[in-house]
Amino acid sequence: MSDRLTDLIGELARASGVNLSPHWRDGLGGGVGDDRDALARLCSEIGWAPPEVLDRRPRANALPALMFAQDGGWAIAEQWEGRDLLRVRTEAGVETRAHDDSMRFFRVAFPDAMRGGKPMRASAVFRQALLNRKSAIVTALVATVVVNLIALATSLYSMQVYDRVIPRSGYATLWVLTVGVVVALLLDFLLRTTRALLMDREAQDIDAEVSEFFFARAQAVRLDARSGGVGTMAAQLRGLEQVRSLYSSASLFLLADFPFAIFFLFVIWALGGIIVLVPLVIFPISITLALILSRLIRSGTEAAQVTGNRKNGLLVESFDAAETVKANRGGWYMLSRWNALIEAVQASETPVRKWQAVASSVFQTLQQIGYVGLIAFGAVEVSKGNMTTGGLVAAAIIGGRVNGPLMAQLPGMIVSWGYARSSLKLLDGILAQPQDHPAGGLRPDAIRPAIRFDRVEFAYMGTKETLSIPTLSIAAGEKVGLIGGIGSGKTTLLRMMAGLYAARHGQVTLGGLDMSQVAEDILRQAVGYLPQDVRLVNGTLRDNLLMGLADPGDAAILEAAEKTGLVRLISAHPMGLDLPISEGGRGLSGGQRTLTGITRMLIAQPSLWLLDEPSSNLDQNTETSVMRAVMDRIDEGHTLVLVTHKMSLLSMVDRVIVMGNGRITLDGPTREVIARLQTSGTARVAPAGGQRSIAQTTTEGAA
Numbered sequence: 061m062s063d064r065l066t067d068l069i070g071e072l073a074r075a076s077g078v079n080l081s082p083h084w085r086d087g088l089g090g091g092v093g094d095d096r097d098a099l100a101r102l103c104s105e106i107g108w109a110p111p112e113v114l115d116r117r118p119r120a121n122a123l124p125a126l127m128f129a130q131d132g133g134w135a136i137a138e139q140w141e142g143r144d145l146l147r148v149r150t151e152a153g154v155e156t157r158a159h160d161d162s163m164r165f166f167r168v169a170f171p172d173a174m175r176g177g178k179p180m181r182a183s184a185v186f187r188q189a190l191l192n193r194k195s196a197i198v199t200a201l202v203a204t205v206v207v208n209l210i211a212l213a214t215s216l217y218s219m220q221v222y223d224r225v226i227p228r229s230g231y232a233t234l235w236v237l238t239v240g241v242v243v244a245l246l247l248d249f250l251l252r253t254t255r256a257l258l259m260d261r262e263a264q265d266i267d268a269e270v271s272e273f274f275f276a277r278a279q280a281v282r283l284d285a286r287s288g289g290v291g292t293m294a295a296q297l298r299g300l301e302q303v304r305s306l307y308s309s310a311s312l313f314l315l316a317d318f319p320f321a322i323f324f325l326f327v328i329w330a331l332g333g334i335i336v337l338v339p340l341v342i343f344p345i346s347i348t349l350a351l352i353l354s355r356l357i358r359s360g361t362e363a364a365q366v367t368g369n370r371k372n373g374l375l376v377e378s379f380d381a382a383e384t385v386k387a388n389r390g391g392w393y394m395l396s397r398w399n400a401l402i403e404a405v406q407a408s409e410t411p412v413r414k415w416q417a418v419a420s421s422v423f424q425t426l427q428q429i430g431y432v433g434l435i436a437f438g439a440v441e442v443s444k445g446n447m448t449t450g451g452l453v454a455a456a457i458i459g460g461r462v463n464g465p466l467m468a469q470l471p472g473m474i475v476s477w478g479y480a481r482s483s484l485k486l487l488d489g490i491l492a493q494p495q496d497h498p499a500g501g502l503r504p505d506a507i508r509p510a511i512r513f514d515r516v517e518f519a520y521m522g523t524k525e526t527l528s529i530p531t532l533s534i535a536a537g538e539k540v541g542l543i544g545g546i547g548s549g550k551t552t553l554l555r556m557m558a559g560l561y562a563a564r565h566g567q568v569t570l571g572g573l574d575m576s577q578v579a580e581d582i583l584r585q586a587v588g589y590l591p592q593d594v595r596l597v598n599g600t601l602r603d604n605l606l607m608g609l610a611d612p613g614d615a616a617i618l619e620a621a622e623k624t625g626l627v628r629l630i631s632a633h634p635m636g637l638d639l640p641i642s643e644g645g646r647g648l649s650g651g652q653r654t655l656t657g658i659t660r661m662l663i664a665q666p667s668l669w670l671l672d673e674p675s676s677n678l679d680q681n682t683e684t685s686v687m688r689a690v691m692d693r694i695d696e697g698h699t700l701v702l703v704t705h706k707m708s709l710l711s712m713v714d715r716v717i718v719m720g721n722g723r724i725t726l727d728g729p730t731r732e733v734i735a736r737l738q739t740s741g742t743a744r745v746a747p748a749g750g751q752r753s754i755a756q757t758t759t760e761g762a763a
């Protein structure tokens with residue numbers, strides 16, 4: 061394998077702001093080479109679209125791009141340094157090279173693991189995953205073809221036995237034929253087993269690839285655009301396996317078994333002439349029945365899928381909210397919802413099962429009618445001398461190979477298709493939801509932590525306007541307190557500043573750049589956000605402290621933990637930083653979770669600190685020491701926005717913004733705003749926009 065080229069592709073992806081799957085190199089074989097066509101071969105092997113060939117003199121906005129030069133091999137052309145000079149990155153480092161016409165430039169169509177590349181339909185994702193494994197599918201197809209040919213051989217064996225061996229007592233012929241058929245059957249066994257193992261391995265691979273894609277897509281759905289609960293979302297992903305297994309079995313059916321059924325019709329015709337009419341009549345009948353069946357069960361499978369997902373949602377919810385449910389004796393309430401959903405699932409599944417049962421009996425009867433029809437019609441043909449007895453036996457056996465796929469496989473596949481279709485619809489729903497940030501995005505060297513809101517309006521899914529901020533600017537280096545009544549919009553505003561929610565109208569900029577256009581990793585480096593309720597994930601404390609960060613080493617982690625007091629938890633536990641955290645951060649107290657979140661921010665050192673009620677879970681002493689540690693870490697030019705209900709914390713900020721009913725109702729220097737709030741509820745404040753003087757009427761009270 062050409063490591064050099066894959067290294068360069070990895071670097072180009074990073075430079076283009078694309079999150080390649082960590083496993084993108086897995087399974088790459090050797091022999092791609094280092095020549096000019098190596099990139100095209102590599103893309104084809106990985107299953108990416110072929111690279112786009114750029115102009116011989118690419119425009120500045122087409123860079124960075126991969127470049128191949130006759131004398132220097134592969135490199136990344138980063139940017140133009142002058143009219144004829146290119147800044148080029150090779151494995152040896154960065155150098156400047158003169159442009160010459162032998163250079164070729166290529167753009168790679170990266171799939172982004174966190175976004176899944178271009179918007180597409182869920183079915184296309186499965187198709188692509190199958191197509192990426194063309195060689196395995198071709199092998200399985202060849203095996204299926206040979207297995208079918210062996211079936212043909214066994215039927216012809218019967219014909220020979222009836223026509224040649226029995227009338228002439230030709231035992232020598234019988235032995236030869238029998239040995240031949242036994243060898244063929246052994247080969248058949250080997251091929252079937254190999255096909256099953258191969259398909260199983262590929263199925264696992266496809267599962268891994270497809271589930272990675274959809275999991276990443278579901279993760280990247282913008283927080284404010286998420287519809288449905290956690291359980292429903294989880295259930296949407298559950299249909300993956302069903303769709304995958306249908307796609308693999310359906311492709312083998314359509315590509316091998318179905319065409320072979322047609323081929324076998326010709327064989328029956330060759331053996332018995334007119335008797336082929338029997339399967340020929342049954343064939344369209346079974347297809348028509350299959351189509352009718354698929355229509356009949358369609359609505360049932362869809363309803364069953366939807367209620368099934370709601371059932372899953374309720375299950376997740378009941379465990380997640382177990383404390384509330386138990387404390388409020390909500391068990392019966394949850395149980396009655398559960399029972400209602402079970403009833404709904406059964407109601408929608410009953411017609412599906414009914415039609416499935418009817419269908420399988422109908423298809424079995426059709427199969428038997430086909431057999432009887434073939435034998436009866438064949439007997440007439442044999443007695444007329446138009447075919448031999450052996451020919452009839454062979455035709456009956458082959459008739460089974462025609463009926464098998466059509467009568468036995470088709471009904472099951474139609475029902476699976478009904479379920480898979482509704483799973484695909486749900487997966488399409490995930491793909492259609494807006495994603496966090498565009499692939500690529502702006503990648504400035506540094507972002508000034510200055511925030512500006514311009515005619516911003518925001519509403520949660522399905523609600524009317526929640527936030528309306530005509531103008532707000534927070535300069536780099538400002539320390540701002542955000543206060544307001546319960547539900548006044550503080551958290552929503554903070555999440556917008558963090559780039560977690562996107563404005564429905566208007567623009568939010570960070571350092572002059574539209575926040576929604578900044579590359580995700582750059583944004584997350586610059587912005588530190590501490591949610592009101594810090595949730596931890598399954599793993600170790602270290603994993604939770606370092607999630608998404610480069611490991612600065614234990615000394616740096618412990619230094620930060622010392623400042624927040626988290627070190628007490630670490631030193632009290634025998635496993636120290638490796639102390640296990642269970643799902644949802646269970647095992648740590650609310651205060652310890654908050655300390656973990658703050659310690660993480662101290663390690664990350666963002667330039668924009670967004671803290672949502674950082675001390676609500678902390679005692680007075682811890683609050684003082686933790687907030688001091690935070691203020692010590694916030695450098696001169698760094699910005700702080702602190703949501704709080706505690707007036708005591710406002711001494712740490714120089715400016716206070718008061719929220720009320722989704723709007724800014726007061727904005728000014730801390731002392732003036734506090735004085736205004738203390739004297740009366742009718743202060744004059746300036747329209748929010750960074751002005752430091754109070755000048756507008758408000759009736760809002762602070763926290």
Ligand SMILES: Nc1ncnc2c1ncn2[C@@H]1O[C@H](COP(=O)(O)OP(=O)(O)OP(=O)(O)O)[C@@H](O)[C@H]1O
Pocket residue numbers: 520521523526544545546547548549550551552553
């Ligand atoms: N996920 C959501 N979906 C729909 N509406 C929401 C959601 N989260 C919050 N809201 C609504 O948006 C409004 C503002 O909520 P927000 O959490 O920003 O208030 P807050 O000022 O932070 O309140 P608190 O002080 O209680 O934390 C509230 O009316 C709330 O009901």
